Amino acid sequence: MKKINLLFTSIIALFALNAIGQNKIILHTDAASSKINKEIYGHFAEHLGNCIYGGIYVGDTSNIPNTHGYRNDVVNALKEMKIPVLRWPGGCFADTYHWKDGVGPQNERASIVNVHWGGVTEDNSFGTHEFLDFCELINTEAFISLNVGSGTVRESSEWIEYVTSNNKSPMTDLRKKNGREDPWNVKFWGVGNETWGCGGEMTAEYYSDIFRQYAGFARGASYKVACGASDSNYDWTEVLMKKTQNKQHLIQGLSLHYYTITHDWSHKGSATNFTEEEWFTTLSKTLVMEELLTKHSTIMDKYDPEKKIGLVVDEWGNWFDVEEGTNPGFLYQQNTLRDALVAGINLNIFNNHADRVHMTNIAQAINVLQSVILTKDDKMVLTPTYYVFKMYAVHQDATLIPLNLKSENYKLNGDSIPAINASASTKNGVVSITLCNLNPNKSAVTELTLTGQNFSSATAQIITSQKMADFNDFGKEEKVTTTEFNIQKPKNGNLKVEIPSKSVVLIQLK
Ligand code: AHR
Numbered sequence: 001m002k003k004i005n006l007l008f009t010s011i012i013a014l015f016a017l018n019a020i021g022q023n024k025i026i027l028h029t030d031a032a033s034s035k036i037n038k039e040i041y042g043h044f045a046e047h048l049g050n051c052i053y054g055g056i057y058v059g060d061t062s063n064i065p066n067t068h069g070y071r072n073d074v075v076n077a078l079k080e081m082k083i084p085v086l087r088w089p090g091g092c093f094a095d096t097y098h099w100k101d102g103v104g105p106q107n108e109r110a111s112i113v114n115v116h117w118g119g120v121t122e123d124n125s126f127g128t129h130e131f132l133d134f135c136e137l138i139n140t141e142a143f144i145s146l147n148v149g150s151g152t153v154r155e156s157s158e159w160i161e162y163v164t165s166n167n168k169s170p171m172t173d174l175r176k177k178n179g180r181e182d183p184w185n186v187k188f189w190g191v192g193n194e195t196w197g198c199g200g201e202m203t204a205e206y207y208s209d210i211f212r213q214y215a216g217f218a219r220g221a222s223y224k225v226a227c228g229a230s231d232s233n234y235d236w237t238e239v240l241m242k243k244t245q246n247k248q249h250l251i252q253g254l255s256l257h258y259y260t261i262t263h264d265w266s267h268k269g270s271a272t273n274f275t276e277e278e279w280f281t282t283l284s285k286t287l288v289m290e291e292l293l294t295k296h297s298t299i300m301d302k303y304d305p306e307k308k309i310g311l312v313v314d315e316w317g318n319w320f321d322v323e324e325g326t327n328p329g330f331l332y333q334q335n336t337l338r339d340a341l342v343a344g345i346n347l348n349i350f351n352n353h354a355d356r357v358h359m360t361n362i363a364q365a366i367n368v369l370q371s372v373i374l375t376k377d378d379k380m381v382l383t384p385t386y387y388v389f390k391m392y393a394v395h396q397d398a399t400l401i402p403l404n405l406k407s408e409n410y411k412l413n414g415d416s417i418p419a420i421n422a423s424a425s426t427k428n429g430v431v432s433i434t435l436c437n438l439n440p441n442k443s444a445v446t447e448l449t450l451t452g453q454n455f456s457s458a459t460a461q462i463i464t465s466q467k468m469a470d471f472n473d474f475g476k477e478e479k480v481t482t483t484e485f486n487i488q489k490p491k492n493g494n495l496k497v498e499i500p501s502k503s504v505v506l507i508q509l510k
Contacts, residue, residue: 022406022407022408022444022445023406023407023408023419023420023444023445023446023447023499024405024406024446024447024448024449025403025404025405025406025420025422025433025446025447025448025449026403026404026448026449026451027401027402027403027424027431027433027448027449027450027451028401028402028403028404028451028452029401029426029431029450029451029452029453030451030452030453031401031402031452032399032400032401032402032425032426033399033400033402034354034355034399034400035354035397035398035399035400036351036354036395036396036397036398036399036400036425037354037357037358037359037397038082038084038085038396038397039084039085039141039188039358039359039360040347040350040351040354040357040358040359040360040395040396041082041083041084041085041347041360041389041392041393041395041396042083042084042085042086042087042143042314042359042360042361042362043083043085043086043087043361043362043364043365043372044086044087044088044091044314044315044361044362044363044364044365045086045087045088045089045364045365045366046088046089046090046091046092046093046094046117046363046364046368047089047090047091047093047097047114047117047122047126048090048091048093048114048116048117048330048331048364048368049117049118049327049329049330049331049332049367049368050330050332050366050367050368050375051364051365051366051367051368051371052126053125053126054367054375055071055074055365055366055367055368055373055375056070056071056074056126056134056365056366057069057070057071057125057126057130057134058070058071059125063378064377064378065378067137068133068137069130070134070137071375071380073375073380074366074373074375074380075137075138077372077373077380077382077386078138078140078365078372078373079138079139080390081372081386081389081390081393082390082393082396083138083140083365083389084140084141084396085140085141085142085143085188085359085361086134086135086138086140086141086142086143086361086365087143087144087145087188087190087314087361088131088142088143088144088145089131089144089145090116090145090193091116091145091193091315091363091364092116092117092193092194092198092199093114093116093117094145094146094147094149094190094193094199095116095147095148095149095150095192095193095194095198095199095200096112096114096115096116096147096149096150097147097151098147098151098155099127099128099147099155099159099162100155101124101127102124102126102127102128102130103127103128103129103162103174103175103178104178106124106125109123109124109125109127110124111123111124112124116198116329117329117330117331118327118328118329118330119329120329128159128162128163129178129179129180131144132163132184132186135184136184141186141187141188142184142186142188143188143189143190143225143314143359143361144159144163144186144188144189144190145189145190145192145193146159146160146189146190146191146192146214146218147192148191148192148193148195148199148200148207148210148211148214148227149192149193149195149198149199149200150200153213153214153217154217156191156214156217156218157217157218157219158171160189160218160219160220160221161219161220162174162175163175163183163184163186163220164183164184164185164186164220164221165183165220166182166183186221187221187222187223188223188225188253188359189218189221189223189224189225190224190225190227190255190314191211191214191215191218191224191225191226191227192207192210192211192214192226192227193227194227194230194257195207195210195227196227196229196230196233196236197230199227204235204236204239204240205239205243207227207240208239208240208243208244209243211226211227211240211244211250211251212243212244212247212250215250215251216250222252223252223253224250224251224252224253225252225253225254225255225312225314225359226240226244226251226253226254226255227255228240228254228255228256228257228296228311228312229256229257229296230256230257230258231257231258231292232291232292232295234295234296234299237254237256237296237299237300238299240254241254241299241300241302241303241304241309242303245303245304248304248308248309251309252308252309252310253309253310253311253312253358253359254300254309254310254311254312255311255312255313255314255315256292256293256296256311256312256313256314257313257314257315257316258288258289258292258313258315258316259315259316259317259318259319259363259369260282260285260286260316260317260318260319260342261285261319262274262278262281262282262285262318262320263281267321268319268320268321269282269320269321270320270321271318271320271321271323271333271334271335271336271339272334272336272469272471273469274338274468274469276412276440276468277412277413279338279440279468280410280412280413280415280417282318282338282342283338283341283342283345283417283438284415284417286341286342286345286346287345287349287417287418287421289313289316289345289346289349289350290349290352293311293313293349293350293353293356293357294353296311297311297353297356300356307355307356310356310357310358310359311353311356311357311358312357312358312359312360312361313350313357313359313360313361314359314360314361315361315363316346316360316361316362316363317339317342317343317346317362317363317364317369317370317385318333318338318339318342318369318370319331319333319363319369319370320333321333330367330368331368331369332367332368333369333370333371334374334383334471334473335370335371335374335383335384335385335471335472336384336468336469336470336471336480337384337463337464337465337467337468337469337470337471337480337502338468338469339370339383339384339385340384340385340387340388340463340480340504341436341438341502341504342370342385343362343370343384343385343388343389343504344388344392344421344434344436344463344504345421345436345438346360346362347388347389347392347395347423347434348421348422348423348434348436349421349423351395351400351423351425351434352400352403352423354400355400362385362389370385371383371385372385372386372389373386374474376474379474379475381472381473381474382472382478382481383471383472383480384463384465384471384472384480387463387480387481387482388463388504390482391434391461391463391482391504391506392434392506394425394427394430394432394506394508395423395425395432395434397427398425398426398427398432399425399426399427400423400424400425401424401425401426401431403422403423403424405418405420405422407419407420407421407444408420408444410438410439410442417438418438419437419438419439419442419444420435420436420437420438420444420446420499421435421436421438422434422435422436429510430508430509430510431450431453431455431508431509431510432506432507432508433448433506433507433508433509434504434505434506434507435497435499435504435505435506435507436503436504436505437499437500437501437502437503437505438502439501439502440468440501440502441501442501443498443499443500443501444498444499444501445496445497445498445499446496446497446498446499447494447495447496448490448494448495448496448497448507449493449494450490450493450494450495450509451493454493455490455493455509455510456489456490456510457489457509457510458487458488458489458490458495458507458508458509458510459484459487459507459508460484460485460486460487460497460505460506460507460508461482461483461484461485461505461506462482462483462484462485462500462503462504462505462506463480463481463482463483463503463504463505464480464500464501464502464503464504465479465480465502466479468502485505487507490509495507495509
């Protein structure tokens, strides 16, 4: 009944939208229903470049201020951002990772070659204990990727037992010998990573069978994520869903990877030195996420109409060429106001699909791809993407408010995309609306109409900067950060806001 009412009010709303103004948003506060899992705001930390070593972990003998080897500045920043879940150890690295190399006394651990990322030596000083203790320190859930590519079923099931079991067994004895009496509370386990590529070059049919085998022996893993498609590989989703149908004890999530690549894989473009054409292309390719979620969800709906299985977008974000003079295998890139827009748009899209999207993990947390934090020796930079995650934390575990949006177009060289992108939620009587203005040249006067609740006060914050390519740099004053933004009070359920060009805005109503 609620759905029919919403459909009816949406049809009425669409007529109203067309009748007035350029930018108009109707928010149905009385139809809020889907929970926005806090895990939608998740992150990813792989043994890649300086994400783990140097970024998170410097060892307890380092001159950089640390707690048991974890950088204090990074720990505090992640806690303030309210990081809800962290995926580890990869990525492609997970497909060559043998967890027993990374437990026991650090000086006795085997060194290996990180074949995927720069061929550097990995001394395994950051292993299972170091990762899970870090998650406890920053108060985040852990999401561990099992090695399906080059591991075994036994290796995976023993890892889960080592981490989660309370029973007496060879694995729990080993854990205790290694200094941890109680199990950790780890709910999320990824059964393989990119098994269609670096994780084993498998076909969907072959991997589906392997998935069922691994998941069947993954006792203790309460939320198992099957490796899903890349981009628009809908066949992969179809096969996985079909071959795991009626096996909901095995599969709780199915992943999707989609990176925003401005040009192509051989020339991805610069993170900081770009034209308006490239800004436009990056944002239009980001909007493709909406289509991907809709189409993958439609396939999932066919096999799982009750939406029990979550779509887990466990890798997403901008992927540019590495910064000049850095190791090409380390994927280090700067982060500008354009990245803030890409984060804001994606997070709005994820919120609006909260009925199916259970979790997402931006790639990657520190010093790799679209990071929230960059470090250089003892210095740290909080990127524009960091400020978006911190701003959007109000949506974590809130209830999604459905909205109808009419937006003017941002046009360039004959192409056009909607200038405004938005999502909204409600929690403890406060309505939070996040809006992005994609147009770098023009502000957008936007009329908001709220049905179902009366509001007497409004506050707002904004992330913007003078130039599209502004970024925060080491040892310099921050250019892109969050500031207060003045708006009028809502009157009779209406609010008019002028959203500045190239900005991300949060409005909160009480
Ligand atoms: O995030 C970098 C890499 O991108 C990951 O290791 C892999 O899963 C993906 O191809």
